[in-house]
Amino acid sequence: MSKKITLITGASSGIGLELAWVCARNNHDLLLIARHEDKLQELTKAIKEKYSVSVDYLPYDLSEIKSAQEIYNHCQAKDLFIDVLINNAGFGDWRKFIDSDIKRQLDMINVNISTLVYLSHLFIKDMKNNGGGKIMNIASAAAFQPGPLMSVYYATKAFVLHFSEAIANELKENNITVTAICPGPTASNFKKNANIGNSRLMKKRNLPSSKNVAEFSYRAMKKGKVVAIHGLINIIMTKLVNIIPRSIVVKMVRKIQEEF
Numbered sequence: 001m002s003k004k005i006t007l008i009t010g011a012s013s014g015i016g017l018e019l020a021w022v023c024a025r026n027n028h029d030l031l032l033i034a035r036h037e038d039k040l041q042e043l044t045k046a047i048k049e050k051y052s053v054s055v056d057y058l059p060y061d062l063s064e065i066k067s068a069q070e071i072y073n074h075c076q077a078k079d080l081f082i083d084v085l086i087n088n089a090g091f092g093d094w095r096k097f098i099d100s101d102i103k104r105q106l107d108m109i110n111v112n113i114s115t116l117v118y119l120s121h122l123f124i125k126d127m128k129n130n131g132g133g134k135i136m137n138i139a140s141a142a143a144f145q146p147g148p149l150m151s152v153y154y155a156t157k158a159f160v161l162h163f164s165e166a167i168a169n170e171l172k173e174n175n176i177t178v179t180a181i182c183p184g185p186t187a188s189n190f191k192k193n194a195n196i197g198n199s200r201l202m203k204k205r206n207l208p209s210s211k212n213v214a215e216f217s218y219r220a221m222k223k224g225k226v227v228a229i230h231g232l233i234n235i236i237m238t239k240l241v242n243i244i245p246r247s248i249v250v251k252m253v254r255k256i257q258e259e260f
């Protein structure tokens, strides 16, 4: 009998790191993925010291398309059954599209979309053959509207949301739940990595912690919710964008993305 494992991408920092802790506390054996091996190693050690779960890690750059197949091959070779797949790795880039580095935009599409799709495709087949499983995809409140100054990022998250909802519907009969998590601005390394300066959106108030978002996400996944939007303001905003004319929504988002 294969060993049941929860795979978390982007576990070296922020929401993914906190998801690793929440899952460990709930007795999940873990396989952690990200680029920074030192951080994964440190986290693995810390979790093992606190909880009686098995934790392993694989350093991978998920912008490389071949990474998904290699991760899958590793699981096959070790006889691991990924019954929970958490596609959390992702990043943004703050600037006008015309001024952006196209390689970085394409890497973003690979991490936020292509590898998420690839891993899902590989592991869903095993979940189906093993009687079920759970997938959590970290989308964003950004998924609900276009985002000037982070155009590619917002579009990747719209993809993740729509893709998740669609396969959640398809997989119902296979006892596989798919949950799209939509956090708003959250305290993590995201802002620094996306080169977001003093945008109105990210500079605001006390941002929710990654731990808070991770706990919310775990509960939503356990309940099998299809879409889970974190925070009342984000819930209200995602409803409002459906009734405000789209041309106005785009202008509003531009305004909150600008520096002040």
Ligand SMILES: NC(=O)c1ccc[n+]([C@@H]2O[C@H](COP(=O)([O-])OP(=O)(O)OC[C@H]3O[C@@H](n4cnc5c(N)ncnc54)[C@H](OP(=O)(O)O)[C@@H]3O)[C@@H](O)[C@H]2O)c1
Pocket: 009, 010, 011, 012, 013, 014, 015, 016, 033, 034, 035, 036, 037, 039, 060, 061, 062, 063, 088, 089, 090, 091, 092, 111, 138, 139, 140, 141, 182, 183, 184, 185, 186, 187, 188, 189, 190, 191, 193, 210
């Ligand atoms: N923070 C927010 O405001 C916010 C809001 C909504 C949604 N989200 C989403 O939440 C998810 C987690 O982000 P976060 O806020 O926790 O940011 P974070 O602290 O920057 O963490 C991002 C994680 O993704 C991993 N990652 C990035 N590029 C990678 C690559 N090429 N290959 C492998 N791993 C990679 C990073 O690991 P390495 O650097 O070690 O590779 C890190 O573990 C993302 O999908 C993000 O879009 C964030």
